[in-house]
Amino acid sequence: MKLNWQKKEIVSLDITDQRISDFLFQEGSLTRFIQERCDGNFSIELLTESWCSPISDEIEFLSLPSDEITFLRESRLKCDTQTLVYARTVIPGKTLSGKNKKLTELGTTPLGDILFNDEMTYRTDMRYTKITIDCELHSKATKDSNITSELWGRQSLFYSDHQPLLVTEIFLPAILECNKN
DSSP states (O other), X not given: OOOOOBOHHHXXXXXXXXXXXXXXXXXXXXXXXXXXXXXXXXXXXXXEEEEEOOOHHHHHXXXXXXXXXXXXXXXXXXXXXXXXXXXXXXXXGGGOSGGGGGGGGOTTSOHHHHHTTOTTEEEEEEXXXXXXXTSHHHHHHTTTSXXXXXXXXXXXXXXXXXXXXXXXXXXXXXXXXXXXX
């Protein structure tokens, strides 16, 4: 199923719970923002770091040939045992040269620590959507859970050394309880 990614101004009209807006529209490092609000131990659970085919939305947003293999990093951002965010980073092969080679070996190091601490890396487009239960991203985000509700997600296009990488973050219901001030 094709998702209807939109700009903040459009999506914000559909959001009724301010708690999700705080996370969804946060523009700095999401990892750092969650760490500040998590009333427990923050961790990253690495699901995969491997080469594979991106999904159709990712191919389109990155303007890739349909048969291109990209580097994929999937992880879960957690507070104690609660999964708050499913994160998916797609990195085209051309992006992984020079200093960007390290992006294939992050393990449980937050990607935000790299992206937001590099003066030569910047974010351009951010777009948002509601992810329905019949969507492939919903299945990936909720694997090993019984979540049957729609989820909010966002995609950010970053450029590091003038080369693109796409970060998708899917917010799970437990994020609403992450509100330490």
